[in-house]
Amino acid sequence: xxxxxxxxxxxxxxxxxxxxxxxxxxxxxxxxxxxxxxxxxxxxxxxxxxxxxxxxxxxxxxxxxxxxxxxxxxxxxxxxxxxxxxxxxxxxxxxxxxxxxxxxxxxxxxxxxxxxxxxxxxxxxxxxxxxxxxxxxxxxxxxxxxxxxxxxxxxxxxxxxxxxxxxxxxxxxxxxxxxxxxxxxxxxxxxxxxxxxxxxxxxxxxxxxxxxxxxxxxxxxxxxxxxxxxxxxxxxxxxxxxxxxxxxxxxxxxxxxxxxxxxxxxxxxxxxxxxxxxxxxxxxxxxxxxxxxxxxxxxxxxxxxxxxxxxxxxxxxxxxxxxxxxxxxxxxxxxxxxxxxxxxxxxxxxxxxxxxxxxxxxxxxxxxxxxxxxxxxxxxxxxxxxxxxxxxxxxxxxxxxxxxxxxxxxxxxxxxxxxxxxxxxxxxxxxxxxxxxxxxxxxxxxxx
Numbered sequence: 506x507x508x509x510x511x512x513x514x515x516x517x518x519x520x521x522x523x524x525x526x527x528x529x530x531x532x533x534x535x536x537x538x539x540x541x542x543x544x545x546x547x548x549x550x551x552x553x554x555x556x557x558x559x560x561x562x563x564x565x566x567x568x569x570x571x572x573x574x575x576x577x578x579x580x581x582x583x584x585x586x587x588x589x590x591x592x593x594x595x596x597x598x599x600x601x602x603x604x605x606x607x608x609x610x611x612x613x614x615x616x617x618x619x620x621x622x623x624x625x626x627x628x629x630x631x632x633x634x635x636x637x638x639x640x641x642x643x644x645x646x647x648x649x650x651x652x653x654x655x656x657x658x659x660x661x662x663x664x665x666x667x668x669x670x671x672x673x674x675x676x677x678x679x680x681x682x683x684x685x686x687x688x689x690x691x692x693x694x695x696x697x698x699x700x701x702x703x704x705x706x707x708x709x710x711x712x713x714x715x716x717x718x719x720x721x722x723x724x725x726x727x728x729x730x731x732x733x734x735x736x737x738x739x740x741x742x743x744x745x746x747x748x749x750x751x752x753x754x755x756x757x758x759x760x761x762x763x764x765x766x767x768x769x770x771x772x773x774x775x776x777x778x779x780x781x782x783x784x785x786x787x788x789x790x791x792x793x794x795x796x797x798x799x800x801x802x803x804x805x806x807x808x809x810x811x812x813x814x815x816x817x818x819x820x821x822x823x824x825x826x827x828x829x830x831x832x833x834x835x836x837x838x839x840x841x842x843x844x845x846x847x848x849x850x851x852x853x854x855x856x857x858x859x860x861x862x863x864x865x866x867x868x869x870x871x872x873x874x875x876x877x878x879x880x881x882x883x884x885x886x887x888x889x890x891x892x893x894x895x896x897x898x899x900x901x902x903x904x905x906x907x908x909x910x911x912x913x914x915x916x917x918x919x920x921x922x923x924x925x926x927x928x929x930x931x932x933x934x935x936x937x938x939x940x941x942x943x944x945x946x947x948x949x950x951x952x953x
Contacts, residue, residue, distance in 0.1 A: 534678030
């Protein structure tokens with residue numbers, strides 16, 4: 506079916522908007538989006554696109570954007586399958602028309618400086634291509650309405666796959682160098698998901714279903730698929746079932762962890778290499794200093810707690826003094842366990858730990874100032890708590906260094922990056938849930 510049809514496409518990624526940076530802030534994902542999608546679509550094993558027939562356009566102005574989109578569709582033939590992909594800012598005008606942003610787009614002049622859904626539909630209407638696929642990864646992308654007439658030929662028509670509904674914002678990338686969640690899942694599906702039955706092709710509707718299921722597990726943002734026509738269109742190829750590796754292994758094989766290159770054996774060592782070695786030596790030394798300092802503070806706290814319980818039985822004193830450090834180190838160890846999996850403990854756990862460890866100095870300070878005025882007691886307590894109060898935050902920031910000082914700095918940065926990604930993802934999910942609850946409450950108020 507698909508081998509006789511020529512697949513051609515244009516991938517557009519606009520990350521910066523120089524004429525309206527306040528209303529259209531820079532986005533981290535689009536450039537990575539078009540790169541990863543291009544690799545998937547032209548992959549020798551699963552792709553249906555010839556690399557020469559798939560162009561990528563990054564950070565282009567509105568005039569170039571119009572010309573390249575028009576060129577894609579007007580130079581097509583009847584048997585071509587055309588793909589237009591866009592990642593960037595999407596904006597709606599007062600009539601609800603969707604506009605795709607360019608680097609020189611201004612929100613106050615969308616009709617003149619952005620590419621509207623109406624223009625795109627007009628361009629496609631004049632194209633001889635029988636099948637077109639539009640994939641939009643932008644806010645309000647579900648507002649794109651196709652004007653194509655219904656066709657009866659199998660696998661022909663106009664297919665529009667969007668990252669969100671017409672009234673929804675879309676999820677942005679978690680940082681520079683990462684794809685957006687929608688495109689990331691799209692690429693994973695194109696590379697790994699097996700088609701139903703014994704088909705050698707993964708269709709667009711199957712792709713949409715898998716992307717939809719993965720996107721809606723923990724978010725209210727819902728991808729959409731709209732099409733005018735009949736049948737379905739292939740978007741990726743597959744080998745026979747017996748020749749295909751398990752999807753998980755194939756996916757993991759394509760995501761090796763990369764680290765900066767090191768000096769090859771026998772290569773001359775430059776001054777900059779020696780300097781870097783010194784820096785790495787200092788990075789290994791400082792964690793040990795932090796570890797010794799923190800351990801000293803905890804031991805000091807335990808000693809003060811022991812002294813503050815004069816007259817108590819030895820066994821009672823031991824239990825009371827040992828418990829706070831154990832609680833503290835348990836929290837730190839638990840944090841390290843979760844950090845390796847990209848999850849961070851809540852901040853209040855460290856505040857609780859600080860209070861527990863501070864019990865010894867508090868009791869000791871209160872005892873030695875017995876008979877003194879309240880101001881003297883408060884001063885003594887404050888002086889003892891000062892060096893302890895920031896120790897949990899020292900652990901929170903350096904837990905990987907303290908517990909694993911032998912790790913390479915690049916590995917530590919990778920662990921810390923996973924933690925930041927998890928934090929951003931948790932915050933985004935919380936914001937989406939809050940937005941969904943607010944919308945539901947708003948509808949309830951309107952009904953009342």
